[in-house]
Amino acid sequence: MIPIPAFLVVAGILFGIGAIGFLVRRNVIVALMSIELMLNAVNLTFVAFNRVHAEAHTGQVFAFFNIAVAAAEAAVGLAIVLSFFRLRRTVRSDAGDLLKN
Amino acid sequence: MSLWFALSPLLILSAGGLLLMLADAFSEKHTDLALGAFMTFASAGIFAVALWIMGGVPAEVAKLVAPWIVLDKFTLFFMATLCLGGALSSLLAGGYLPEHGLDRGEFYALMILSAIGGVLLVAAGDFLALFIGLETMSIGVYAMTSFRRTNPRSAEGGMKYYLLGSFAAAIMLYGFALMYGATGTTALAGIRDALASGSFGYARDPSRLTTVIIAMAMILVGLAFKISAVPFHMWTPDAYQGAPTPATAFMSVVVKAAAVATAMRVLLVAFGDKFSSSWGAGWPPVVAGLAVATMVVANLIAIRQENVKRMLAYSSIAHAGYLLIGLVAAWGHGDPSASRNGKAAILFYLLQYTVTQAGAFGALILCGSKGKEAVSYEDLAGLGRRNPAVALPFTLFLLSLAGIPPMSGFFGKLFIFQSAIEGGFTWLAVIGLLNSVLAAFYYLRVLVFLYMKEPQPGAVEAVPMKSGYVTAAMVLASALVLYFGLMPGRSLDMAISAAQSLM
Amino acid sequence: MHSGWLSVFAFLVVSSLIGFGLLAASRVIRVRSKSDSPLKHRTYECGEEPAGLAWMQFHARYYVVAIFFVLFDVEAVFLFPWAVVLRELGSAAFVAAVLFVVVLMLGWLYALRKEALQWQ
Numbered sequence: 001m002i003p004i005p006a007f008l009v010v011a012g013i014l015f016g017i018g019a020i021g022f023l024v025r026r027n028v029i030v031a032l033m034s035i036e037l038m039l040n041a042v043n044l045t046f047v048a049f050n051r052v053h054a055e056a057h058t059g060q061v062f063a064f065f066n067i068a069v070a071a072a073e074a075a076v077g078l079a080i081v082l083s084f085f086r087l088r089r090t091v092r093s094d095a096g097d098l099l100k101n
Numbered sequence: 102m103s104l105w106f107a108l109s110p111l112l113i114l115s116a117g118g119l120l121l122m123l124a125d126a127f128s129e130k131h132t133d134l135a136l137g138a139f140m141t142f143a144s145a146g147i148f149a150v151a152l153w154i155m156g157g158v159p160a161e162v163a164k165l166v167a168p169w170i171v172l173d174k175f176t177l178f179f180m181a182t183l184c185l186g187g188a189l190s191s192l193l194a195g196g197y198l199p200e201h202g203l204d205r206g207e208f209y210a211l212m213i214l215s216a217i218g219g220v221l222l223v224a225a226g227d228f229l230a231l232f233i234g235l236e237t238m239s240i241g242v243y244a245m246t247s248f249r250r251t252n253p254r255s256a257e258g259g260m261k262y263y264l265l266g267s268f269a270a271a272i273m274l275y276g277f278a279l280m281y282g283a284t285g286t287t288a289l290a291g292i293r294d295a296l297a298s299g300s301f302g303y304a305r306d307p308s309r310l311t312t313v314i315i316a317m318a319m320i321l322v323g324l325a326f327k328i329s330a331v332p333f334h335m336w337t338p339d340a341y342q343g344a345p346t347p348a349t350a351f352m353s354v355v356v357k358a359a360a361v362a363t364a365m366r367v368l369l370v371a372f373g374d375k376f377s378s379s380w381g382a383g384w385p386p387v388v389a390g391l392a393v394a395t396m397v398v399a400n401l402i403a404i405r406q407e408n409v410k411r412m413l414a415y416s417s418i419a420h421a422g423y424l425l426i427g428l429v430a431a432w433g434h435g436d437p438s439a440s441r442n443g444k445a446a447i448l449f450y451l452l453q454y455t456v457t458q459a460g461a462f463g464a465l466i467l468c469g470s471k472g473k474e475a476v477s478y479e480d481l482a483g484l485g486r487r488n489p490a491v492a493l494p495f496t497l498f499l500l501s502l503a504g505i506p507p508m509s510g511f512f513g514k515l516f517i518f519q520s521a522i523e524g525g526f527t528w529l530a531v532i533g534l535l536n537s538v539l540a541a542f543y544y545l546r547v548l549v550f551l552y553m554k555e556p557q558p559g560a561v562e563a564v565p566m567k568s569g570y571v572t573a574a575m576v577l578a579s580a581l582v583l584y585f586g587l588m589p590g591r592s593l594d595m596a597i598s599a600a601q602s603l604m
Numbered sequence: 605m606h607s608g609w610l611s612v613f614a615f616l617v618v619s620s621l622i623g624f625g626l627l628a629a630s631r632v633i634r635v636r637s638k639s640d641s642p643l644k645h646r647t648y649e650c651g652e653e654p655a656g657l658a659w660m661q662f663h664a665r666y667y668v669v670a671i672f673f674v675l676f677d678v679e680a681v682f683l684f685p686w687a688v689v690l691r692e693l694g695s696a697a698f699v700a701a702v703l704f705v706v707v708l709m710l711g712w713l714y715a716l717r718k719e720a721l722q723w724q
Contacts, residue, residue, distance in 0.1 A: 002608035008282075015275055022268055031264055038271040042278050049282035058287055059278075062229055064681050066274065069236045071678035073267055075671040076240050080247045080263050082667055084256040093264065096257040099339040119710055126717035 007048035014041035028081050028091045032074060039070045104165050107158045107172055109148040110180045111220055117141030118213035125206030135195025135570055138209040139188050142216070146184030153177045153595070157602070168288040171226035171366075175448075178599035179223035179362045182452050185581075186354035187216045189459035189574050194347035196568030197466050201249075201474075203345060208248060212351060215241025219359035223366075228277040228287040231363060232270075235327070239266050242356055245348040246340050258343020265326070265336040273323025279316035283309050289371040297374035317372060321384060324367065327360035328421045331395040341414035349410065350462035353417040358451045361424050365447065369431060369440075369603060378432055389429045389529060396422030396536040404543050407477050412543055413461060416502060419540055420454060426529050427517045431600075433524035443524055444600035446516035449593050453509035453585040457501040460578030463571055464495035470566035478550045480563040485552035488565045492551045494575045501582050503544040504537050509585030516593070665723055672715065679708055 018037035025031060043063040050059030081091060088095050105112065121137050152158060158172040166172065191212060198204050218237025225231035243266065247259025281287050284295035296313065326333040341349045368384055377383045396419055403415035427450060430443030468475035468484060468491055475481055485492040501508035514537055518530040556562055585592055647654045686693075686701050715721055 002612070018271070019268075022264075028260065028264065035264075035267050035271055038268075039274065042271065042274045045275065045278040046281065049278065052282065053285040058229075059281060062232075062277075062281070062287065064685065065229060065233060067681050068678050069233065071674050072240055073236060073270075075675050076243050077263050077267065078667055078671055080243060080256065080259045082664060083247055083250055084253075084260045086664075087251070087253040087256050093260070096260060098254050098257055099261075099342055119707065122714055123710065126714045 004048050004051055007044060011041045011044040011048065014038075014044065026092050026094050028084070028093050031093065032077050032081070035077075036070060036074060039066055042066060102155070102159055102162050104162055107152065107162045108166070108170075109152070110145040110184065111217065111224075113145040113148060114141060114184075114213055114217045114220060117145070118210055118217060121213060122207070122210035125210060128206075132206065133195070134206045134209040135191055135198075138191035138213055139195070141213055142184045142188035142191060146181050146188065149177050149180035149184060153181070168226045168290060169230045170221070170224045172224065174599045174602040175362075175366075176224040178448055178452075178595065179358065180220055182358055182448075182455055183216055183219050183223070183355050185452075186358060186455040186459055187212060187351070189456065189463070189578060190347050190351040190354065192570045192574035192577075193350055193459070193463045193466055194345075195570035196566070196574075197345060197347050197571070200471050200566050200568065201345070202471065203249060205248075208245065208345075208347075211241045211245050211248075212348075215239075215245070215351075216355055219355050222359045223362040225363065225366070226289050226370075228281070228289070231367070232274060232277065234359075235273075235363070236270065238356060238359060239270065239327075242348070242352055245351065246344040248345050248348060249343075252343075254343040255345070256343075258340045262336045262340035269323050269326035269333065272319050273326075276316045276319030276323065279312050280320070283312040283316065289366060292371040293373050296372070296377055313377075317377065317384065320367060321387060324360065324364045325391055328357065328364060328424070329418050330391045330421055330425060331398040331418065334395070334399070334418050334421075337418055338411050338414040341417070342408065342411045346410070346462055346466045349414075350459045353414070353462070354455045354459050357417065357421065358455060361421075361428075361447065361451060365428065365431065365444065365603065368428065369444070375435075378435075380434070385429055385432045388425055388432075389526070392422050392425035392429060392529065393532055394422075395419065395425060396533060400536050400539045400543075403540070406543070409465060409476065409478060409481065409547065412547075413458075413465070416540065416543070417458065419536065420458075420502075422536070423514060423517055423533055424450060426521050426526070426533050429526055429529060430517070430520040430524040433520075436524065439520060439524035441597065441600050442516070443520040444603060445593065445596040446513075446520045448596035448599055449516055449585075449589070450513035452592060452596070453501070453513045453582070456578045456581040456585070457498050457508075457510055460494060460575065460582065461498040461502060463574045463578065464491065464498055466566070467491045467568070467571050467575065468495070468565055469563045473562065473564045475563035478547065479557065479560060481547060481550045482554040482556040483551075484563070484565070491565045494579050495551065496548060497579050497582055499544045499547055501586065503541040505541070507583075507586045509582045509589070512586060512589040512593075668720060672721070676708065676712070679704075 015038050018034045018041060021034035021037065022031050025034065043066050046059040046063045046066070048059075050057065053059065084096070085091050117137070118141070121134055121141070124132060124137065125134060153174065157174045157177060163172040170176075191209060194208055194212065198208060215238050218234045218239070218241060221230060221234030222238055223234075225234050243259055243263045246262050247256050249255035277287065280292060284292050286292060286295060322333065326336075329337040341352065344352065368378075368388070372378060372384055378385060380386055399415045399418035399422060403412050403419065406412040406415060424447055427443050427447035431440055431447060433439030433443055465475060468481060475484075485496075497508065501510035504510045504514040506512075514533070518533055521527070521530040521533070682704065683701065686697065690697060690701075
């Protein structure tokens with residue numbers, strides 16, 4: 001039996017990689033992937049905690065909904081990035097410099 | 102009362118949204134979907150009010166959907182407020198979109214579907230329902246923000262909003278997961294009970310205590326982002342400026358109200374136990390700090406803006422700051438009377454802010470026309486003389502935003518500051534007051550341009566547009582601003598009774 | 605007690621055995637090329653000649669198709685747990701799932717009418 005903290009540590013590391021990737025990388029597609037990584041880390045956390053609180057399936061159900069929501073979010077995100085790319089011919093987030101104070 | 106009737110506002114919005122989506126796909130050429138969207142919002146709002154008049158949803162019916170959806174008076178109040186904001190925004194869209202060649206019907210379906218998310222968000226009594234509501238609302242708004250497909254600013258605003266929004270949602274979600282791990286439940290009331298119960302004893306277990314505190318901090322970050330509190334406000338001015346103006350109105354009204362409502366529920370219900378809401382170690386000092394930072398930073402930046410839409414964006418951030426004062430007052434050191442008045446003050450503030458802010462954006466829409474959109478202060482110069490019918494409602498809404506009696510904004514601010522003083526936060530009320538004086542400066546600057554300046558010779562003039570829809574929204578919003586300002590008693594009573602049901 | 609870790613270990617061993625085993629096998633049984641022929645430097649030593657660069661741009665339609673696939677594919681996540689316990693939950697759950705699929709179908713209908721599924 002693998003101890004539950006092992007899963008939590010893996011999830012924490014994944015979340016950290018995702019967060020750092022989002023903050024460091026300037027490619028919007030990579031940023032999208034980083035967000036997906038963070039969401040998957042959350043799913044792993046939920047499912048792992050569900051083993052602690054095994055009397056109900058709350059964590060697993062939450063993970064299901066996360067998957068669906070993440071897909072919808074990624075779809076809209078890709079569409080937005082696509083329309084940005086059509087207009088600016090780049091997917092670098094620092095190319096978005098038209099709106100400032 | 103059947104469950105169908107109890108859930109009718111949500112069901113009407115869902116059916117209306119799907120119907121409009123199909124109507125857009127199957128109709129030949131331009132159908133007037135704005136009216137359909139308005140009717141959907143209006144009927145959902147009327148059903149919410151009807152439920153209220155019948156004394157709210159009876160406990161045995163509300164129990165059927167608990168704990169995921171909470172059907173108390175607090176929810177009904179916000180349902181009506183969100184529907185009002187949605188109805189005004191759809192009227193604005195009915196005028197703005199055809200004028201600027203954006204007449205694509207999916208805008209209305211997006212608006213209604215995203216409002217469903219908002220309604221679900223305010224009704225959520227569980228992190229799962231809360232998250233689904235939040236994402237349903239946000240995804241619709243992301244799409245609406247980047248709706249002007251040929252405009253790089255719109256795409257850029259939408260992209261920034263999307264990236265930061267989903268980043269914040271992921272952080273908040275991790276907070277939910279950790280909170281679930283520490284307490285074993287995702288229901289707000291269950292979390293409060295778990296945190297408060299002596300047998301839980303998380304104060305004796307340092308690792309569990311750390312988990313709870315980290316989770317709370319992460320959830321607070323997510324909430325602060327959605328409310329657009331400083332320092333999580335970076336997306337707001339860009340998204341507001343890039344979005345088509347009706348979408349901006351929708352964001353600043355419906356999204357803000359829903360986010361504040363859910364912040365109230367999460368902080369006051371789930372984290373309402375003695376420890377989490379203590380001044381020494383809980384969320385109240387954090388929220389107070391956010392409130393001060395939000396007001397001061399937003400107002401100082403708003404003064405420097407040359408773009409009126411961007412100025413209104415910063416002003417909307419500043420208003421989030423006043424609302425956060427109310428949130429601290431609603432905690433009120435646990436004093437029940439101060440706490441009730443604080444909650445009621447937030448509710449009343451949001452109700453009047455909904456009409457005022459939607460009206461202000463509507464007036465801005467009315468000031469421009471295709472290719473000659475009113476953008477900067479200069480564009481508005483002399484409009485008061487050239488077109489008093491447009492300038493007059495604009496004046497009304499700006500005075501209300503500035504909080505000058507007898508407009509509704511005055512009472513909104515008055516109740517917030519009063520409840521803050523009652524809760525023992527005189528210093529917060531004083532900072533809020535000083536900030537409203539600061540804010541009056543940039544609102545009045547618009548009036549100076551409207552009435553006392555003449556356009557520069559040779560400058561491109563903004564030509565006011567004509568639209569029955571926008572005019573109707575102006576009339577409705579002006580009437581409500583005056584009504585809430587001159588007779589705040591009745592709506593304040595409703596706010597108090599809604600505040601009492603929040604627990 | 606540690607059977608969980610054992611399976612992880614077994615997984616690592618088997619997967620690395622397969623990987624290294626295949627590499628070793630190909631080293632033993634491969635056909636050696638006689639000289640340093642230009643054929644060696646192609647992307648694929650046999651089969652299709654690659655045309656154009658690998659960094660080419662895909663048609664934007666691919667993304668639209670991908671988005672639709674992801675959206676409709678992932679919704680099935682709700683149908684799997686539903687199918688497992690359908691017998692116990694009875695007719696109400698069946699109606700609920702049918703409603704869910706109907707709403708999804710409305711979305712599909714919308715995409716169809718908007719000609720988003722056509723390769724123009």
